Amino acid sequence: ELKVEQNPLFLSMQEGKNYTIYCNYSTTSDRLYWYRQDPGKSLESLFVLLSNGAVKQEGRLMASLDTKARLSTLHITAAVHDLSATYFCAVPPSYNTDKLIFGTGTRLQVFP
Amino acid sequence: DSGVTQTPKHLITATGQRVTLRCSPRSGDLSVYWYQQSLDQGLQFLIHYYNGEERAKGNILERFSAQQFPDLHSELNLSSLELGDSALYFCASSVGNRRHYGYTFGSGTRLTVV
Numbered sequence: 001e002l003k004v005e006q007n008p009l010f011l012s013m014q015e016g017k018n019y020t021i022y023c024n025y026s027t028t029s030d031r032l033y034w035y036r037q038d039p040g041k042s043l044e045s046l047f048v049l050l051s052n053g054a055v056k057q058e059g060r061l062m063a064s065l066d067t068k069a070r071l072s073t074l075h076i077t078a079a080v081h082d083l084s085a086t087y088f089c090a091v092p093p094s095y096n097t098d099k100l101i102f103g104t105g106t107r108l109q110v111f112p
Numbered sequence: 113d114s115g116v117t118q119t120p121k122h123l124i125t126a127t128g129q130r131v132t133l134r135c136s137p138r139s140g141d142l143s144v145y146w147y148q149q150s151l152d153q154g155l156q157f158l159i160h161y162y163n164g165e166e167r168a169k170g171n172i173l174e175r176f177s178a179q180q181f182p183d184l185h186s187e188l189n190l191s192s193l194e195l196g197d198s199a200l201y202f203c204a205s206s207v208g209n210r211r212h213y214g215y216t217f218g219s220g221t222r223l224t225v226v
Contacts, residue, residue: 033214042114043202043217088155098143098206099168100215102155 002027002093006103013079013110021106023072023089032072033090033100034063043088046074079110115139116205116218124224130191133221135203137184143167143206144186145215146178150199161186193225 003026013019023032031050035043047056049065049072056063060083062075072089086107090100115138125131137144146158157170161180172178175193180186190197200222204215 035217040200040222042219043204045214045216048214090155097168098162099145099157099160099170101157102147104154 002101004091004101004103006106011106011108015080015110015112016078019076021074021087023103025070025091029091030095032065034074035088037086081110084108084110114216116203116216118203118218118221122222127193127225129193133188133201135186137205138216141205141207144180145204146188147202148199195225198223198225
């Protein structure tokens with residue numbers, strides 16, 4: 001059974017600092033997704049990573065995927081308050097399925 | 113607006129009752145997925161429909177059922193409700209098997225069982 005773990009679970013960081021969120025998954029998968037969720041709101045798609053070595057960047061966020069290590073990272077550069085949210089990674093449990101198994105989420109709080 | 117419409121946004125009901133949650137997928141999307149989000153279980157996959165057919169089931173209770181209609185909207189029926197069913201229920205849609213574009217989530221239905 002696929003397990004998706006994120007760490008840290010909580011992250012409090014100062015504006016302007018850099019940090020990385022890690023997503024580990026237990027079985028082979030060919031793709032990985034990152035989502036953002038504001039409190040009580042919907043999930044917003046951030047990145048779709050489709051192959052080993054994939055790297056995508058949008059603003060202050062950069063995501064990468066290492067399928068051999070079963071690891072994805074979400075790097076935050078020079079954090080700003082607007083990035084405060086919960087970030088989820090999600091992985092399909094097999095190649096021929098479209099359902100997603102979500103990680104536990106990382107709650108990020110950026111303070112001045 | 114993501115293009116995925118869920119109604120109602122909030123629902124408060126008593127234990128033992130039955131409710132129906134509705135989802136209209138984004139235009140052109142054939143797949144609909146239902147997820148449950150709760151504090152103790154996190155985000156859990158419930159069920160996936162593609163063009164009217166059930167494709168995959170997750171940790172969906174027998175008291176729960178779903179269907180996708182010819183116009184592609186979907187309904188999730190929850191019956192014999194228990195306090196533990198209180199959660200945020202999300203619907204997501206995608207363009208069939210074209211996974212490259214990911215999944216678009218609706219704004220959710222917050223169900224409170226009292």
